[in-house]
Structures are given as structure tokens and as C-alpha cells.
Amino acid sequence: MPADAWHARPTADVLAALGTTDLGLSTEVAARRLVEHGPNALPQHGGESALSILVRQFHNPLIYVLLASTGLAILTGKVFDGLVILGVVVLNAIIGFVQEYRAGKAIQALSAMVPQLATVLRDGRRQSLPAADLVPGDVVALQSGDKVPADVRLLEARTLKVEEAALTGESVPVEKGPAPVDADAGVGDRRSMGYSGTLVTYGTGTAVVVGTGARTELGRISALLKEADDLETPLTKQLGVIGTWITAGIVAVSVVLLAVGLLRGYPLGDAVLAAVTLAVGAIPEGLPAVVTIALAIGVQRMARRRSVVRKLPAVETLGSTTVICSDKTGTLTKNEMTVQALWTPAGAWRLTGVGYAPEGALVTDDGVAVPGPVPDAVRALLTAGALCNDATVERQGDAWALTGDPTEGALVTAADKLGLEAEALRVSHPRLDAVPFESERQYMATLHREPGGGQAIYVKGAPEAVLRRCALPEGGAERAAVLAEVERIAAQGMRVLACGVRRPGGSHAELAESDVEAGFTFLGLQGMIDPPRAEAVEAVRACRAAGITVKMITGDHPETARAIGEALGLADPGEEAVTGAELGRLSDEALREAAARHNVFARVAPEHKLRLVQALQARGEVVAMTGDGVNDAPALKQADIGVAMGITGTAVSKEAADVVLADDNFASIAAAVEEGRRVYDNLIKALAFLLPTNLGLAVILSVAVAFFPIVGGEALLPMLPVQILWINLVASVALALPLAFEAPERDVMRRPPRRPDAPILSRFVVGRTVAVALLMAAGAIGLFLNEYREALAAGVEAAAALGEAQTMAVTTVILFQIFYLLNCRSLKESVLQIGLFSNPWVYVGIGSLLVLQLGFVYLPVMHAVFGSAPIPAHAWGEALVVALVVIPAIGLEKWWRRRRAGA
Ligand code: ATP
Numbered sequence: 001m002p003a004d005a006w007h008a009r010p011t012a013d014v015l016a017a018l019g020t021t022d023l024g025l026s027t028e029v030a031a032r033r034l035v036e037h038g039p040n041a042l043p044q045h046g047g048e049s050a051l052s053i054l055v056r057q058f059h060n061p062l063i064y065v066l067l068a069s070t071g072l073a074i075l076t077g078k079v080f081d082g083l084v085i086l087g088v089v090v091l092n093a094i095i096g097f098v099q100e101y102r103a104g105k106a107i108q109a110l111s112a113m114v115p116q117l118a119t120v121l122r123d124g125r126r127q128s129l130p131a132a133d134l135v136p137g138d139v140v141a142l143q144s145g146d147k148v149p150a151d152v153r154l155l156e157a158r159t160l161k162v163e164e165a166a167l168t169g170e171s172v173p174v175e176k177g178p179a180p181v182d183a184d185a186g187v188g189d190r191r192s193m194g195y196s197g198t199l200v201t202y203g204t205g206t207a208v209v210v211g212t213g214a215r216t217e218l219g220r221i222s223a224l225l226k227e228a229d230d231l232e233t234p235l236t237k238q239l240g241v242i243g244t245w246i247t248a249g250i251v252a253v254s255v256v257l258l259a260v261g262l263l264r265g266y267p268l269g270d271a272v273l274a275a276v277t278l279a280v281g282a283i284p285e286g287l288p289a290v291v292t293i294a295l296a297i298g299v300q301r302m303a304r305r306r307s308v309v310r311k312l313p314a315v316e317t318l319g320s321t322t323v324i325c326s327d328k329t330g331t332l333t334k335n336e337m338t339v340q341a342l343w344t345p346a347g348a349w350r351l352t353g354v355g356y357a358p359e360g361a362l363v364t365d366d367g368v369a370v371p372g373p374v375p376d377a378v379r380a381l382l383t384a385g386a387l388c389n390d391a392t393v394e395r396q397g398d399a400w401a402l403t404g405d406p407t408e409g410a411l412v413t414a415a416d417k418l419g420l421e422a423e424a425l426r427v428s429h430p431r432l433d434a435v436p437f438e439s440e441r442q443y444m445a446t447l448h449r450e451p452g453g454g455q456a457i458y459v460k461g462a463p464e465a466v467l468r469r470c471a472l473p474e475g476g477a478e479r480a481a482v483l484a485e486v487e488r489i490a491a492q493g494m495r496v497l498a499c500g501v502r503r504p505g506g507s508h509a510e511l512a513e514s515d516v517e518a519g520f521t522f523l524g525l526q527g528m529i530d531p532p533r534a535e536a537v538e539a540v541r542a543c544r545a546a547g548i549t550v551k552m553i554t555g556d557h558p559e560t561a562r563a564i565g566e567a568l569g570l571a572d573p574g575e576e577a578v579t580g581a582e583l584g585r586l587s588d589e590a591l592r593e594a595a596a597r598h599n600v601f602a603r604v605a606p607e608h609k610l611r612l613v614q615a616l617q618a619r620g621e622v623v624a625m626t627g628d629g630v631n632d633a634p635a636l637k638q639a640d641i642g643v644a645m646g647i648t649g650t651a652v653s654k655e656a657a658d659v660v661l662a663d664d665n666f667a668s669i670a671a672a673v674e675e676g677r678r679v680y681d682n683l684i685k686a687l688a689f690l691l692p693t694n695l696g697l698a699v700i701l702s703v704a705v706a707f708f709p710i711v712g713g714e715a716l717l718p719m720l721p722v723q724i725l726w727i728n729l730v731a732s733v734a735l736a737l738p739l740a741f742e743a744p745e746r747d748v749m750r751r752p753p754r755r756p757d758a759p760i761l762s763r764f765v766v767g768r769t770v771a772v773a774l775l776m777a778a779g780a781i782g783l784f785l786n787e788y789r790e791a792l793a794a795g796v797e798a799a800a801a802l803g804e805a806q807t808m809a810v811t812t813v814i815l816f817q818i819f820y821l822l823n824c825r826s827l828k829e830s831v832l833q834i835g836l837f838s839n840p841w842v843y844v845g846i847g848s849l850l851v852l853q854l855g856f857v858y859l860p861v862m863h864a865v866f867g868s869a870p871i872p873a874h875a876w877g878e879a880l881v882v883a884l885v886v887i888p889a890i891g892l893e894k895w896w897r898r899r900r901a902g903a
Helices: 011-017 027-037 050-058 061-075 079-111 217-225 234-263 268-282 287-304 313-319 376-387 406-417 422-428 463-467 477-490 534-545 558-568 580-585 588-597 606-618 630-638 651-656 666-707 721-741 763-793 798-824 840-858 860-866 873-884 886-902
Strands: 117-122 125-130 139-143 151-163 199-211 307-309 323-326 338-344 347-351 362-364 392-396 399-403 431-435 443-449 455-461 495-502 521-529 549-553 600-602 623-627 641-645 659-661
Touching: 011 151, 011 199, 050 079, 061 079, 061 234, 061 268, 079 268, 079 287, 079 721, 139 151, 199 630, 199 651, 234 268, 234 287, 234 313, 234 666, 268 666, 268 721, 287 307, 287 313, 287 666, 287 721, 307 666, 313 641, 313 666, 323 606, 323 666, 338 376, 338 406, 338 477, 376 406, 376 422, 376 455, 376 495, 376 521, 392 406, 392 422, 399 406, 406 422, 406 495, 406 521, 455 463, 463 477, 463 495, 463 521, 477 495, 477 521, 477 558, 534 549, 534 558, 534 666, 549 558, 549 606, 558 600, 580 588, 580 600, 580 606, 588 606, 606 623, 606 630, 623 630, 623 666, 630 641, 630 651, 641 651, 659 666, 666 721, 666 763, 666 798, 721 798, 721 840, 721 860, 763 798, 763 873, 763 886, 798 840, 798 873, 798 886, 840 860, 873 886
Parallel strands: 323 549, 323 623, 549 600, 623 641, 641 659
Antiparallel strands: 117 125, 117 139, 139 199, 151 199, 307 659, 338 347, 338 521, 347 362, 392 399, 431 443, 443 455, 455 495, 495 521
16 A cells, blocks of 8 residues: 555554644644645646737737738838837737736735635644645644645544535535545545545534645646636727727728829838838727736725735626625624523523623613522523533633634623633533534534533524424414514514523434434523624615615524614615515516515525525626625626625635625625726726827828828828837827726716626717817828928928928827826816826826937937937927817817716
């Protein structure tokens, strides 16, 4: 048998071989082993390789046209122009590559923001540590929802099921147990092993770590597992399609231009040059870089606002979200539970105090202190709550710290407040076995040895689940009294848990679900408050103003849900909650209706969540849905935006989600929606800025070829291809990039969501493009002709005059772009309304461009490369005046659009 056939060896043998015991390692030994074995992490293989990103930059129809232009230019004798175009294509590819590479890296780095944790036994104590710190010999606890943190050999399992699709491709969960299997069993058949990266979907277990990091099965195949850090989104795809159409159009117009040129008697070289120049000018070369940057900035800003995007398309989809379905506990509420109401068949009481500090007293329902010893009925109720419980509450400095589930922590604190000391109870009533809490079952049960001999089974959970197991006759007065009390406590927004006990007789070592079916004595109810988060109330209001409906979906009691829904402002006063059971009885048709009409859903199981998402989507809604449990994964995948909880969420839910909330807070979803809308707005701004320049350049060229005179057998072109590339690459990129940093529009959360199928080339973008292009073309052509005429009149020889006039045309376009940029900073408002200096990057862009343009006009080396020439100072003045025209023109357009929108 090979030494590492862990799956085939008995557990004692495995533990001995790894130099450990079932109590795990000491911190000291673990630290030493960590140095020896290295961290439990896979070597970063960083998504797409750099080479393939670089190659992709050339794999683009626009680039094909540019490359073809290069060839044509060289063939027709314009070798220098051809080489410059080629140089610029390469430069452009490098810029695109650097941007994409950096954006990809930034997005990858985000995954580190949601670290994987593992529950480990160190120094004999259960601790939650980063999975990266695990070493061989560590003993880990596994439970449903966890990602298996390393390769492990099972020591103990309780109905443990693991989904190993990451490794075997098999998505049906496999049952696991400690019994050794055949030495030659394949990975998929090694039932005594758990493999790193697979997901626990059911049950619990403990296991010893046998392999970490690269020495896991996952590590061995990790080269095959390159995660698709896709930089494609619906928007970039739409842009890709548009790009193809633009290219086809450009090629067609270029051919026409070539024909017109030849018909008018252009020499072949000049006609080709004109056609090539047009192609170069009309292609929006800077666009891909701007889009990538805007998306990457969006992702980073969302991360700063506590939403970690796992899939890039989510950035855009968030902006068009119309419905957010949110969990209640911990997302909309604080998940800081305090027991305040106690009820037993012997009477009703209240507990004072808030939080986990065991400081408070028992008072009557009217607030009068209860003298003397704690009544027996209360004692029995609190004992059940403290024993059927996995949480601990400990003093840490001045504060009280909870380990475990807040619902259970509240029960511990309640017992401690009345001097019952949960820890002492757990020692005097040792636990023998347990049926853990699962949302579907809504109860938890534990088996204990009692101090006086004998055994007891305690159960606690949702009142319906506990009452079903108690000897309170259906329809009887006692049961009715309990149910009325549940309603009364829940109506105050409290979560209600019931407790029961059964003394089975005999001696049992194990507790099965069948042992907790019936025969319990009902002990009473504990009602706990869980206040709404203040920022959630605010965020719900913001969402409503933004045309987004917020729906609360909770496992809690309908009355509790209704009261909290009302406090959060997402349900109207008196609006009833719909329960999961009611949803289950509805036809698909009726469900669609109910899903749209109601905002509070209670006692909802994960499968109802899935149906709710589907029903809402069938009505055309774009749905964001939160979830934390294993069984929420299908609903998270089905939703347009699946949102998982970073702190309390299971690994399974995070894996299925598009977005992970670092703070589990509903307000972070609202913030992410705002960022999503901003990213989209900024992309539209960049588009509305870039496209007019391209169309404008095409118009300038077309007018020149069709109408300008032919001087001395040579075509008179207002710009050379290299000059056009200068405008397109240097100016457009320097100016458009700052738009990605633009602050959100002031009405960003006061307007309805964008329709997800709305075209990006909207009437607004097209109209704006045509209008600005014509204005820009008219200005540039006018000043070109004027400068050319003046220079000739001043006795400058023809070639030099042409250079000067061309420089004038380029300068005019660039100044025009600078002023137009200021207008593009807001879609609707004027520059002054949004604040001239609110985005300093704009001025960084303008400043650098002006320096570059001065170089273009005055530096001899630029003259050599770009064919530019110095122009006199008064020419700058003229260009400035003409360019300034764009400000009142766009001001007028915005005013008109605002008026129409207001009317
Ligand atoms: P939400 O969906 O709003 O986040 P939730 O997920 O906290 O709510 P569940 O955890 O499914 O809801 O709880 C459903 C019900 O199960 C609760 O109303 C409560 O009565 C009961 N319950 C919750 N936690 C426990 C527990 N640890 N032990 C026993 N019963 C519990």
C-alpha cells in the first residue's frame, strides 16, 4: 500500500502517521509545520495569460482595417504614413493590454477580500482560523455549507454529504464516512476522504488534514482549473457588435471615398491615402480602454462600499435591478438578539437589559421586579434554552463576545442573567448527542445525562415545529393559548422560540431524528428582539425613491416578519405577510401575481425562494436575491444578481453568488446599485464624448475629398492619417478616461432603473453624435481653409501653407474636444451645476493634453513625425473662439431636454 493511501488506512493509523491525535495540534507545533509546509493556498495562476490578452488586442475587426490601411499605404508609396499607422496600432495594442491586464489583476485581488475560514481544533479548543493557516495533522470540523479547506481524512461523520463536482465533475453529493476504503479506489470513490475545494452540502463531521496547498488533489489539477475571470459583460458584447457594424460602414464609406477621389482626378496614392485616413479617423480606437477602465473602477468602488463583485457583468446588471429580495436576519436587522419576553403555562415575564452582557433582571409583564428565587417554570425553560445550544458568551475586556449563532447566544445570556450559568449547566448535564439546527427542520435537539441519573432530550425551535412534538392536543385550549401568545410576542417584531423536554428512560448514546418526533413536555416560549439596522431603513427608502422594490424573505414567523417589515418601511401598516406554505399552494400564474403584490414573505424555505425569483423574472423584473445557506444556491444562481453574505454566509452560497457583501448589510446592496448606475452613466458619457470626434473626422475628410480643389495635381486634405491618429489616440484617451471617475449624477437614485435591453446607442447618443460632429467639422474646415488662404496670401509656399493649415485644423478639433469634455461630465446638468472642480482628473487630462499639443505644434521632432507646423498666436485665438461655440450649443440642448423631461 503506498504511504499516502490515507483513504485505505484506519483512522488511528492515519493520526499516528501524521503525529497528531483527535484533539488536534498545539499552536506551537502547527506554527512549526506551517513554516515547513508553507501556507495552505494554491499558487496564483492569475486567470488569462498575459500573452493571450496581448494577442486578443489585435483580434478585432477595427484593427484589421488599420492593418489593411497600413498595407495599402505602403503599397501605394506612402511608406512613411503606413509605418506610422502600424506604429500606432502597436502602441494602441500595448495601451489596451496594460489596461486590461491591470484591471484583471485588480479584480482578482478582490477575491482575497472574502477569506475562507476553517473551524480547527488547536490546543484542544475549537477556533475559527483562515484556511490558509492549516497544516497536515490539524483536526478540522466540517458542517453543511462549508468548503472542505484542505485534503482531509474523515475521523467521524454524521449524515455527511459532499459535492465533489470541482474535482470529479459529478454534481450529485457523495455520502462520506470514516470507514477505510479499497487502496485502489479512484478519487470519486474514496468515501473516507474529503478533498480541498469540494462543498459540504449536508451533515457534520470531523477530519484530519493530510494534504495542503499544492499537495492536494485540487493543487495537482489546478493548472486545468483556470478560473474564467472573464472581462466580457453584456455591455462589452453589445459594443463588440456595434464595433463590427461601424467597421463595415467605415469600409463601405472608404471605398466610396476612394471612387470619388479617383473620379475627381486624384492621383492613386492620394485617393488611397484619403480612404485610409477616413478609416483611421472613424474608428474609435480609445473606446475599449475606456470601457475596461470604467468597469474596473466600478468594481473597486463597490469593494470600498463593502460589495465584492465576483462576476464582472454584475457591475452593469446591478444598475438595472428592479427588485431586491433580501433576507431579514442580519441583513435588514442587526442580528443582535436579546431575549425580552418569557412565557410558560404558569405565567408571562420580561427580562431587562440589551445585548449579550448577562446584566438584567426578571420582571412581571407590567415591569414589576420579581422577588425571591427564579420560578421553577422559568428555570426549566431557560435551562432547556441553554443546553440545547452551541453558542458561548464570554467576557473579553469590557465587552461580551459571542461565539456561535446570535439566536442561541441570546438564550445563553438569558440563562446567565438569572444566575443559571449556561457553562455550569453544560458541565452538570453533559451532552451525549445532538440533532443540529437546519433551516428546513426549524428545530434543534440534544441528548443529555442528568445530574440525578437518567437522561433528557431537549428541543428548541420554531413554535410550530416544537408544538408538533409536544403532548398538547390539537384544537385544545392549552395549545390555543400558546399559539395566541406566539402571535402576541411576534407582533412586537420578536423572534419566538419554543422549548420542550422529554425524559426517554433507559440509556442512549445517540440521538436520531426519529427519537425527537413526539412525547415532549412543552416548557414555554422565549421572545427575542432583533432591531432593524438604522442604515437599512435609510437604504430601503433610497431604493424606493430609485424605483426599486424591496421584498423581505425570511424564515421567521409571519407576525415577526410583518412587524419588522413595517418598521423598515417596506410594507404598509397592516399589510399581511405571505407564508411559504401559502406560496406552495399557488399555481405559477397566481404566484406571479402574489410575488409582485406582496413585499413580506415569512416561513419561507429555500425552494420557495427559487420559485419567487422565477415568478418575478417572468414579469420582466431584474431580480437581486440574497442568501446565506447551502440550499439558497439555486435561487442565487437563478437571480440576475445573486448576493451572498461575506460573514455569515456558507462557502456554497458564496460560490453561487455574483456579489458578496463584506458586511452582510442590506445598505451595501443599495450602495452597489448606485455604483452600478454610475458606471453605466459614465460609459454613456464616454461614448457621447468619443463618437462625435470619430464622425466629425469622417465628415471633414469626406467634405474635403468631395469638394476641395485639387492643387497642382495634389489632393488638398485637411488632415493626414497620422494627425488623425494623434487626435484619436492621444486626445480622446487622455480626455475620455477622466470621465470614468465622474461622480454619480445627482438624480442617480431618484430615477427608475434602466431597462436592461435598452440600446447603448440610444437616440440621445446618436443625436448628440451627429450634432456635435457637424459643429466640429464645420469649425475645423472653416479654419483650415482660412489659414491656408492666409498663409498663401502671406507668401508661404504651398506645402508649408498646407502643413500650417492642417495643424490649425488639428488644434481646432482638440480645443473643441476640451470644451466638449466639460459638457460631457454630466448627462443632464450644466458644468456649473455639478461643480467645475468636482473631478480633478478632468483637469489632469486637459493639462497633459495641452502640453502634448504645444509639443505637436512647436517641436521639430513632432513636425518630422506628424507633418505639423508652428502656427501664430492669433491662430490659437481663432481656434479658441470657434471651439468655445460648443459650450452654449450643448447648454441649449441640455436645457431643452430638461424642459421636455419636466413637461
Ligand atoms: P432570515 O431568512 O430572515 O435570515 P433566518 O434565516 O434566520 O431568517 P432561520 O434561521 O431559517 O431564519 O430560522 C427560522 C426559524 O427557526 C426561526 O424563526 C426560529 O424560530 C428557528 N430557529 C432559528 N435559529 C434556531 C436555532 N439555532 N435553533 C433552533 N431553532 C432556531
